[in-house]
Amino acid sequence: MIWALVLIPIVVGFGLFAFPRRAEGAAKWTAVLAAGVTLALTFAAGNAPDETGSWLQRPFVATFHVGLGSGISYWLVLLTALATACALIGMQVPRQRSFAAQMLLLQGTMTGLFVARDLLLFALFWDLMLIPVFLVMIGRSASPTSAWKYLIYNVSGGLALLLATAAYGIVAGTTDVLASTTPPVLAATAAPWIFAGFALAFAVKTPIWPLHTWMPETYADLPSPMAATVAAIQSKAGLYGFIVVGLGVFGDRMHAVAPLFIVLGAIGLVYGALVALIEDDIKLVIAYSSLSHLGLIVIAVFSFDPVALGGAVVYIVAHGLFTAALFIVAGQLEAREETRLLSRLGGLGARNPRLAGAFTIAALAALGLPGLCGFAGELLIITGLLRTGAVWPTIVALIAIVLAAAYFLRAFQVAMQGPERRDVPQRPDMGFVEGLALAPLVVAIVLLGIDPAPVMGSTKPLATFAQVSPPIQRVGEVRR
Amino acid sequence: MMVAPLVIPFGRPDWVAVAPLFVVGLAALVVVLADLFLPRLIRRGAAIVVGVAGLAVAGVLAIGGWSHPFSAFGGGFVVGGFTVVFEEIVLVAAIFSLLMSYRLGREDQTGGAVALMLWSTCGALLMAGAASLMTVFLGLELLSLSLYCLCGLAPRATARESALKYLILSSTASGVMLYGMALLFGATGSVAFAALANPVASSALLDIGAGLFLIGIAFKLSLVPFHVWAPDVYEGAPLPVTAFMSVVTKAGTLAVFARFAYAALPSAAGHALLAPIWLLAAISMIVGNVGALAQTDMKRLLAYSGIAQVGYIVAAMAGTTTYGLRYAIFYLGAYTFMNLGAFAVVALLSREHEEGSRLQAFAGLGHRSPVLAAAMTFFLLALAGLPPTAGFTGKVLILASAVGAGYTWLAGLLVVGTAISIYVYMKIVRTMYARTTGAPLVRAATPANALPWIGVGVCVLATLVLGFYPLAPSDVLPLVR
Numbered sequence: 020m021i022w023a024l025v026l027i028p029i030v031v032g033f034g035l036f037a038f039p040r041r042a043e044g045a046a047k048w049t050a051v052l053a054a055g056v057t058l059a060l061t062f063a064a065g066n067a068p069d070e071t072g073s074w075l076q077r078p079f080v081a082t083f084h085v086g087l088g089s090g091i092s093y094w095l096v097l098l099t100a101l102a103t104a105c106a107l108i109g110m111q112v113p114r115q116r117s118f119a120a121q122m123l124l125l126q127g128t129m130t131g132l133f134v135a136r137d138l139l140l141f142a143l144f145w146d147l148m149l150i151p152v153f154l155v156m157i158g159r160s161a162s163p164t165s166a167w168k169y170l171i172y173n174v175s176g177g178l179a180l181l182l183a184t185a186a187y188g189i190v191a192g193t194t195d196v197l198a199s200t201t202p203p204v205l206a207a208t209a210a211p212w213i214f215a216g217f218a219l220a221f222a223v224k225t226p227i228w229p230l231h232t233w234m235p236e237t238y239a240d241l242p243s244p245m246a247a248t249v250a251a252i253q254s255k256a257g258l259y260g261f262i263v264v265g266l267g268v269f270g271d272r273m274h275a276v277a278p279l280f281i282v283l284g285a286i287g288l289v290y291g292a293l294v295a296l297i298e299d300d301i302k303l304v305i306a307y308s309s310l311s312h313l314g315l316i317v318i319a320v321f322s323f324d325p326v327a328l329g330g331a332v333v334y335i336v337a338h339g340l341f342t343a344a345l346f347i348v349a350g351q352l353e354a355r356e357e358t359r360l361l362s363r364l365g366g367l368g369a370r371n372p373r374l375a376g377a378f379t380i381a382a383l384a385a386l387g388l389p390g391l392c393g394f395a396g397e398l399l400i401i402t403g404l405l406r407t408g409a410v411w412p413t414i415v416a417l418i419a420i421v422l423a424a425a426y427f428l429r430a431f432q433v434a435m436q437g438p439e440r441r442d443v444p445q446r447p448d449m450g451f452v453e454g455l456a457l458a459p460l461v462v463a464i465v466l467l468g469i470d471p472a473p474v475m476g477s478t479k480p481l482a483t484f485a486q487v488s489p490p491i492q493r494v495g496e497v498r499r
Numbered sequence: 500m501m502v503a504p505l506v507i508p509f510g511r512p513d514w515v516a517v518a519p520l521f522v523v524g525l526a527a528l529v530v531v532l533a534d535l536f537l538p539r540l541i542r543r544g545a546a547i548v549v550g551v552a553g554l555a556v557a558g559v560l561a562i563g564g565w566s567h568p569f570s571a572f573g574g575g576f577v578v579g580g581f582t583v584v585f586e587e588i589v590l591v592a593a594i595f596s597l598l599m600s601y602r603l604g605r606e607d608q609t610g611g612a613v614a615l616m617l618w619s620t621c622g623a624l625l626m627a628g629a630a631s632l633m634t635v636f637l638g639l640e641l642l643s644l645s646l647y648c649l650c651g652l653a654p655r656a657t658a659r660e661s662a663l664k665y666l667i668l669s670s671t672a673s674g675v676m677l678y679g680m681a682l683l684f685g686a687t688g689s690v691a692f693a694a695l696a697n698p699v700a701s702s703a704l705l706d707i708g709a710g711l712f713l714i715g716i717a718f719k720l721s722l723v724p725f726h727v728w729a730p731d732v733y734e735g736a737p738l739p740v741t742a743f744m745s746v747v748t749k750a751g752t753l754a755v756f757a758r759f760a761y762a763a764l765p766s767a768a769g770h771a772l773l774a775p776i777w778l779l780a781a782i783s784m785i786v787g788n789v790g791a792l793a794q795t796d797m798k799r800l801l802a803y804s805g806i807a808q809v810g811y812i813v814a815a816m817a818g819t820t821t822y823g824l825r826y827a828i829f830y831l832g833a834y835t836f837m838n839l840g841a842f843a844v845v846a847l848l849s850r851e852h853e854e855g856s857r858l859q860a861f862a863g864l865g866h867r868s869p870v871l872a873a874a875m876t877f878f879l880l881a882l883a884g885l886p887p888t889a890g891f892t893g894k895v896l897i898l899a900s901a902v903g904a905g906y907t908w909l910a911g912l913l914v915v916g917t918a919i920s921i922y923v924y925m926k927i928v929r930t931m932y933a934r935t936t937g938a939p940l941v942r943a944a945t946p947a948n949a950l951p952w953i954g955v956g957v958c959v960l961a962t963l964v965l966g967f968y969p970l971a972p973s974d975v976l977p978l979v980r
Contacts, residue, residue, distance in 0.1 A: 036869065075892075075969065078822050078899045139895065143886040150885065154876075157929045158865070166929070167922070174885075174921045178914045185898035185910070 032123030050119035058100035079188030106244035109456025138194035165236035176223035183216025214272040225257030228287035243350020251343035287314030292422035327403025334396025344381035366439030392467035516571035519557035526553020527617035534610030585627035596743035619645035623751035661735025676715025682708030692763040733802035742842035783810030784916030818904030826896035833889035837881035840958030843951040865932040879924040889965035
């Protein structure tokens with residue numbers, strides 16, 4: 020059942036290549052159907068038992084163990100299916116057949132990452148989910164630079180993760196630890212190095228300042244539907260790793276490096292907001308706002324406060340929802356006006372009111388309007404941070420939240436209001452299908468804003484992760 | 500007066516042990532003879548069919564050695580799990596190379612070339628089971644002599660360069676190795692690996708002998724700094740021969756190296772003697788991948804990539820742990836499939852008068868021939884160690900064995916080398932899929948020879964399946980009885 024969530028998109032994705040090249044509509048709606056089916060199946064699989072199978076016996080035990088166990092996985096799998104389905108419905112790209120196939124492959128591999136309960140399986144999907152993105156970038160982007168940056172950064176992180184996983188397996192004897200409540204405690208000599216490998220991979224992926232330089236170009240160069248799923252979900256892989264692998268397996272190490280990551284998170288928070296304030300490309304505005312928001316989540320994760328952690332998970336899901344919506348709207352904007360530059364846009368609200376409305380809702384959720392999902396997450400995080408007595412990170416976070424209002428309102432004002440530009444082409448307003456692409460996201464944004472409790476409640480196991488007992492020294496044995 | 504009966508000191512089990520060699524050798528003879536009598540039209544086909552059949556029969560016969568370990572010819576040739584695995588790898592690689600060989604040489608040359616390739620395979624099979632210095636040398640020379648001829652087969656100047664370079668450099672290395680063998684014999688009074696483990700004479704003689712022997716091995720494995728011959732030789736040789744060399748030579752030599760390192764070198768002194776080899780492996784992983792960065796010819800690129808890949812395999816054996824040997828063999832098996840798969844794709848791109856080995860031949864392949872491009876992408880992912888392939892699982896196992904043996908620095912350098920290699924392999928992927936403005940988007944003309952499609956299919960399947968069911972052989976020790 021859980022493997023089906025991973026395999027359905029992958030199998031259908033490969034199957035799409037068998038469609039005739041001209042059957043673009045059929046390919047698109049088949050892909051939407053596949054994403055929708057996985058979405059429905061995920062709802063049904065909420066309490067499905069874990070599934071496992073043997074992979075390696077020596078030199079350490081590795082399994083094909085998947086589960087939706089801790090709530091964060093469940094919500095992220097739901098988010099993956101939802102965002103993919105919406106992005107597919109709204110896509111306006113050439114050669115839709117192969118693009119839809121790559122979207123499904125990306126969905127399947129990201130789902131695999133979130134359900135993996137074995138570190139080696141986690142590492143497998145970690146590398147695997149880079150490949151569809153890279154293939155889309157080299158096939159569709161004029162300049163290969165951003166594709167190389169994306170791949171080299173992320174594969175380097177992935178290799179560090181792989182080495183750390185192999186070392187963990189050798190020292191602990193098994194990598195099937197993510198579902199365990201009492202993971203093996205590593206010897207104090209090995210643990211810092213192994214954790215460093217994981218942390219590097221997570222930091223590159225999130226991305227955490229100063230390892231973020233691949234991100235803006237990637238988001239700007241990717242076609243909008245894929246930028247939506249990469250920004251909404253793939254960037255959460257790093258945070259997911261910090262929460263599930265970091266807090267779950269390396270609790271004491273996480274505490275040791277917390278000050279560093281809180282400072283880096285705070286820098287990213289402010290830096291991202293400031294760049295978003297002056298950036299002219301609307302996709303880059305969203306990209307840097309992402310850097311800022313992710314910095315906030317990093318601070319929340321490393322505060323180890325149960326409320327802040329709950330808020331972090333709510334905000335991870337919320338950020339996924341509104342970022343996907345923002346990129347989909349940006350894509351529709353770009354398809355209409357043939358530019359992404361704010362300085363070339365203006366007065367769209369009068370001509371395309373529905374488009375402006377969709378942008379408004381997504382932007383308001385992103386800047387934390389009460390009642391929408393962004394606010395719920397931010398409030399919980401701030402409350403949690405104050406509970407731990409961390410005053411200055413709270414102040415930094417508040418500054419960034421104010422700046423978020425500034426840059427999103429600026430983008431809205433420049434693009435949608437003001438005098439109409441005569442030099443941009445006249446285009447019809449958002450159609451039914453484009454609206455259909457955004458409607459589920461908007462509903463989810465509102466629902467999560469009104470009642471974040473289910474997502475928040477899913478973090479109860481995390482609260483126990485955060486209270487880490489002192490490590491027991493144990494020297495691992497190599498299984499020969 | 501009684502005439503003493505003629506005693507042949509070897510019995511039936513001895514001959515059974517080397518039966519695969521004989522079958523392959525006989526198949527080569529049949530190929531040569533058939534070439535004389537058959538009509539021109541079917542000569543090439545007959546050579547391939549007989550060759551593949553002989554190799555397949557040998558493969559079936561070789562399996563028998565798994566359950567009946569035996570030390571044949573007074574310890575010269577040992578049969579057991581280790582030997583069987585290497586024999587099978589050599590035979591599979593030879594079959595895939597033959598599938599690409601339909602147009603190897605002129606019409607009247609193909610039969611002879613196939614026969615030479617089969618004899619060369621015999622040499623590698625001998626190396627797989629060689630447990631004495633004499634057998635090692637015999638196997639090595641049988642392997643190499645046939646290859647000298649094969650390298651010069653193509654009608655172009657680089658082919659002569661290739662053959663001559665290989666002949667001179669490889670002979671020099673053989674000489675160095677032979678001198679090392681002589682010193683080893685002087686130190687121990689025996690040519691058997693088992694005897695080397697218990698030397699009687701001074702250890703200085705043994706050390707120098709083993710050192711020279713290992714230099715010879717490093718040359719044949721093309722470990723840095725003994726690698727400079729490989730790109731030139733690979734480039735000049737005909738494509739099937741390059742494919743053959745890239746796996747068979749390495750597999751045979753790795754078998755000798757593994758047996759020597761694990762069985763012949765006494766553990767304490769052996770550690771010191773082998774330490775430079777692990778260092779060479781580390782340098783090879785970096786230099787091989789850096790060297791591959793700038794290549795625009797697939798054969799040269801795969802030569803450099805092969806230098807790095809052998810570095811990975813040798814790194815798995817660092818510290819001579821049992822599990823390290825197991826995973827080295829696993830990775831060698833995985834490498835056989837992914838590397839020969841890539842060569843098979845190049846063979847399918849080849850036309851009558853032009854090998855498809857220029858990187859430019861791949862431009863727009865993703866649009867011209869999507870299935871072939873997808874297969875090539877898969878092989879390149881495997882070579883780069885990315886999932887979902889045997890290359891990924893193999894690399895995890897190598898990392899684990901290096902870390903487990905205490906060679907964490909080697910694992911770290913492996914990761915650095917792999918990071919560099921990502922660019923090398925993905926550059927080809929980009930060439931295949933990038934939208935180049937001027938590239939004509941026409942369907943590919945039918946390849947000169949469709950047989951490599953079999954190789955592509957089998958290699959894709961094997962590379963995928965081995966990634967999820969890593970059949971690392973458990974029964975590879977003892978190496979010498």
